[in-house]
Amino acid sequence: MSHLDPDQLALLAIGEPVASPDELEHLASCVACANELAEMRRTVRIARSTLGDEALESPPDHVWTAVAAELGLTATPDAASGADRPRKRSVRRGRRAVWALVASLVILAGAGLGAWAIAARLGPxxxxxxxxxxxxxxxxxxxxxxxxxxxxxxxxxxxxxxxxxxxxxxxxxxxxxxxxxxxxxxxxxxxxxxxxxxxxxxxxxxxxxxxxxxxxxxxxxxxxxxxxxxxxxxxx
Incomplete structure (x- = not known):
C-alpha cells in the first residue's frame, strides 16, 4: 500500500486511533513512515512538556477550514449529516487533534523565540x-x-x-x-x-x-x- 498521509501521521502522533489494521501493518514495515511518525511524536512530546496538561479550546470552523486546506484535507466540519454522523464525530475529533498539534507548535515556537530574545539581551x-x-x-x-x-x-x-x-x-x-x-x-x-x-x-x-x-x-x-x-x- 502507499505511504500514510502526513495529516494521518500527525493524528497518530497525538494519540488518535485513525489507522486501520492494514495501515498499522504498513507502519511496522515502512521505514519512511515509521521515522516520520517518530519525529512527529518527538515534537508532540516537546510541545506537551511545554504546555503541560492544559486543555486547548477548539477553534472556530473557519480556522479549521484554513488548517484543513493547508494540510490538503477534503473533509470539513459540516460535511457529514444524518447517517454520516459517526464520520462527522471522527472528523471533529481529528479537527481537535490537529488543532491541538498546531497550537502546541505555535506556542512552542513562541516560547523558543522568547528564550532567544532574552538570551540575545543577556549575551555579549x-x-x-x-x-x-x-x-x-x-x-x-x-x-x-x-x-x-x-x-x-x-x-x-x-x-x-x-x-x-x-x-x-x-x-x-x-x-x-x-x-x-x-x-x-x-x-x-x-x-x-x-x-x-x-x-x-x-x-x-x-x-x-x-x-x-x-x-x-x-x-x-x-x-x-x-x-x-x-x-x-x-x-x-
Missing part, C-alpha cells in the same frame, strides 16, 4: 568592528574583526581570516597602537576563526589596529614584520 554586545585588508604579499587574504563586550565588562576579539595559508608559519593576532609604537599579542589563530580575550585595562581607542601576521616557528615572540591583514576598529 558588539562594540567595535573592522574589515581587515590584505598586504601586498598576501593578495588573496581577507579578514574581519569584532569586539564583543560581556555584561561583566570583559571584552573578546573575534577574528576571521580566509585565503592566507603560508607554509611553515603560524598566524598570530595582535592589537597595535595607533602610532604603531607598541603592540599586544592576543594569541595564535588556529583555523579561519578565533576568539581572544582582551586584557583588562587595554584602551581600544588607543589600540585600534587589529593585525594578523605570519610567524615562522623560530621561538622569537616578536612580530615577524610579515603582516597578512590589518584594519582599524570602528566603534558602534
Amino acid at each position: 554586545t558588539s562594540i567595535a568592528e573592522a574589515s581587515l585588508d590584505h598586504f601586498p604579499s598576501h593578495p588573496h587574504a581577507v579578514g574581519t574583526a569584532d569586539v564583543e563586550e560581556a555584561r561583566d565588562g570583559s571584552r573578546t576579539l573575534v577574528v576571521t581570516l580566509d585565503g592566507a595559508h603560508v607554509a611553515h608559519t603560524y598566524q598570530e593576532v595582535w592589537l597595535i597602537r595607533n602610532d604603531a609604537g607598541a603592540l599586544i599579542s592576543l594569541g595564535v589563530l588556529a583555523g579561519d576563526r578565533g576568539s581572544f580575550p582582551i586584557p583588562a585595562g587595554v584602551n581600544l581607542q588607543e589600540y585600534r589596529l587589529v593585525d594578523i601576521s605570519a610567524e615562522p616557528v623560530d621561538g622569537n615572540p616578536a612580530h615577524s614584520g610579515d603582516s597578512i591583514v590589518r584594519g582599524a576598529l570602528r566603534f558602534a
Whole structure:
C-alpha cells in the first residue's frame, strides 16, 4: 500500500486511533513512515512538556477550514449529516487533534523565540568592528574583526581570516597602537576563526589596529614584520 498521509501521521502522533489494521501493518514495515511518525511524536512530546496538561479550546470552523486546506484535507466540519454522523464525530475529533498539534507548535515556537530574545539581551554586545585588508604579499587574504563586550565588562576579539595559508608559519593576532609604537599579542589563530580575550585595562581607542601576521616557528615572540591583514576598529 502507499505511504500514510502526513495529516494521518500527525493524528497518530497525538494519540488518535485513525489507522486501520492494514495501515498499522504498513507502519511496522515502512521505514519512511515509521521515522516520520517518530519525529512527529518527538515534537508532540516537546510541545506537551511545554504546555503541560492544559486543555486547548477548539477553534472556530473557519480556522479549521484554513488548517484543513493547508494540510490538503477534503473533509470539513459540516460535511457529514444524518447517517454520516459517526464520520462527522471522527472528523471533529481529528479537527481537535490537529488543532491541538498546531497550537502546541505555535506556542512552542513562541516560547523558543522568547528564550532567544532574552538570551540575545543577556549575551555579549558588539562594540567595535573592522574589515581587515590584505598586504601586498598576501593578495588573496581577507579578514574581519569584532569586539564583543560581556555584561561583566570583559571584552573578546573575534577574528576571521580566509585565503592566507603560508607554509611553515603560524598566524598570530595582535592589537597595535595607533602610532604603531607598541603592540599586544592576543594569541595564535588556529583555523579561519578565533576568539581572544582582551586584557583588562587595554584602551581600544588607543589600540585600534587589529593585525594578523605570519610567524615562522623560530621561538622569537616578536612580530615577524610579515603582516597578512590589518584594519582599524570602528566603534558602534
